[in-house]
Amino acid sequence: MNVLGVHEGHTSTACLLTGDRIVACASEERFTRVKNQMGTPLRSIDYVLKYANIKPKDLDLIVVG
Numbered sequence: 001m002n003v004l005g006v007h008e009g010h011t012s013t014a015c016l017l018t019g020d021r022i023v024a025c026a027s028e029e030r031f032t033r034v035k036n037q038m039g040t041p042l043r044s045i046d047y048v049l050k051y052a053n054i055k056p057k058d059l060d061l062i063v064v065g
Helices: 044-050
Strands: 002-007 013-018 021-027 061-065
Touching: 002 044, 013 044, 044 061
Parallel strands: 002 061
Antiparallel strands: 002 013, 013 021
């Protein structure tokens, strides 16, 4: 099961879990260089999916906290 976790608030972040393991996690501020970046972490989502070689259609669940 592939689960994408997304946090859009203070220090927006995306995290990808496969089964019971965290495969990749990235904060949006790493890509925008804006400390405590808020909003939808589009660059972070792209990064974690590419890192794990997973396409959006392969996601079983998207969780927004």
